[in-house]
Amino acid sequence: MCDVYCSTIDKKANNCKNKQKARIVHGHPLSVSSESVLIIMRVVQILSVIFVLGIAFVTGAFMFVTHNRCIDFSALERYDPGKPSLLLDDNGVEWGRFQLDRRKPIAYKDIPSHLINAFLAIEDRAFFEHNGVSISGTVYSR
Secondary structure, three states: OOOEEOOOHHHHHHHHHOOOEEEEEEEOOOOOOOHHHHHHHHHHHHHHHHHHHHHHHHHHHHHHHHHOOHHHHHHOOOOOOOOOEEOOOOOEEEEHHHHHHHHOOOHHHHOOHHHHHHHHHOOOOOOHOOOOOOOHHHOOOO
């Protein structure tokens, strides 16, 4: 490539032996061409957008964590399934029952171990080998 030491394109640019586009250098052989400046500006713009989005994400996550309570599991201890509507015959014997939830809460110690192992085998075989969150399970989840 020919180097032309001038501030504007002049006829010297057409005098290159290999007929390549002349690189205009503004007064110094180490100056950056206009194409390089455009590429650098584009990279700076993209990095600026990524930076602003990152700041917005961190700010949003901080606001979410500070303004929202964590999950309150104590509500499960006070679970009230409500009272069912009973259908009784003339003698007062229950003939039918209508209710939203047909549940009978039991304590964790009353759950059979083979049921716990069955859930773990289906959901997370490595449950006892990690801290509660399986990174590989999260990555491979569908």
